[in-house]
Amino acid sequence: MHIMYRKPTELPPAGMLLGKGVAATALGTTLLGAAALLAPSTHPLLHAAAGSLRVLAPYALACGAAALITWLVLRPIRPAATATSDPQAPASHWSEPLFQQLTPQGFTAICGELFAQPGRRIRVERIDAESADLWLHPADAMRPVELIQCRQWAGHLAGVKELRELQGAMVSRDVARGTFVTTSGFTADARRFARAHGIALVDVHDLLALVERRSPAQQCDLVAFAWTAR
Structure with a gap:
């Protein structure tokens, strides 16, 4: 019997997560702004569109927040510079x-x-x-x-x-x-x-x-x- 193994899911690179997180957050903010502009309208279609935008905006913001949090966890950490000097480095003054x-x-x-x-x-x-x-x-x-x-x-x-x-x-x-x-x-x-x-x-x-x-x-x-x- 041939058994099929599913390839483990790979997380996208940290740089890609940052881009997606920023984009999703910007989209959610835009949707909320558009909903706020359309809400006062008395036209039935525009009023319905405002309601739909208010529903979609939280999902976009949530996706953006999740991507940004994941980026914070996965991003490469640059080692802090140490105050100690290389013991093999040549001396720079006479003694x-x-x-x-x-x-x-x-x-x-x-x-x-x-x-x-x-x-x-x-x-x-x-x-x-x-x-x-x-x-x-x-x-x-x-x-x-x-x-x-x-x-x-x-x-x-x-x-x-x-x-x-x-x-x-x-x-x-x-x-x-x-x-x-x-x-x-x-x-x-x-x-x-x-x-x-x-x-x-x-x-x-x-x-x-x-x-x-x-x-x-x-x-x-x-x-x-x-x-x-x-």
């Missing part, structure tokens, strides 16, 4: 944690901007994901005159070992000036070693201070530059 959040390329690029000197060009030598060396050359010379080692470290204090490596690189290239830059800090022994050997130390506090020497507009430009550096 000490921002130096650690930058990509390695972004951190290196910012160091190049902060330590750039007139008449000097910078050659970048990438060491690893957290480290890069910036060699400063006179514009028309091949031999560098300064080495800036940039280390994007979190929680690892630079010690004497790292400064000896900087000193060794300076001696091998006959470079007189050296600077060690880190997003963390330095041990007390490292600071004593740097003072004894003329090495400049720049920690995350110093980096932020270098940025804050610039105008607010320049700081905004640096943020954009850092996030887009490749």
Whole structure:
């Protein structure tokens, strides 16, 4: 025996319900208005028409109300905007944690901007994901005159070992000036070693201070530059 199944009744889209509800409500209101205009007439046909309109108007208004109520129930609800920001969104102003959040390329690029000197060009030598060396050359010379080692470290204090490596690189290239830059800090022994050997130390506090020497507009430009550096 073949059994016939009836397809479930589908409700019309919410937008269609809104249109039908408005139309039915408008029709019911129009019918009531027409009935009110015809009611005073003494002509039998017009008087009868007014009575018919008064009977039909409530049905139209009821249908309109039902459609509008259904639309209110079925209409899509737009999620309310939340006050919390995307935790993955890039920061828009400078702070000490921002130096650690930058990509390695972004951190290196910012160091190049902060330590750039007139008449000097910078050659970048990438060491690893957290480290890069910036060699400063006179514009028309091949031999560098300064080495800036940039280390994007979190929680690892630079010690004497790292400064000896900087000193060794300076001696091998006959470079007189050296600077060690880190997003963390330095041990007390490292600071004593740097003072004894003329090495400049720049920690995350110093980096932020270098940025804050610039105008607010320049700081905004640096943020954009850092996030887009490749």
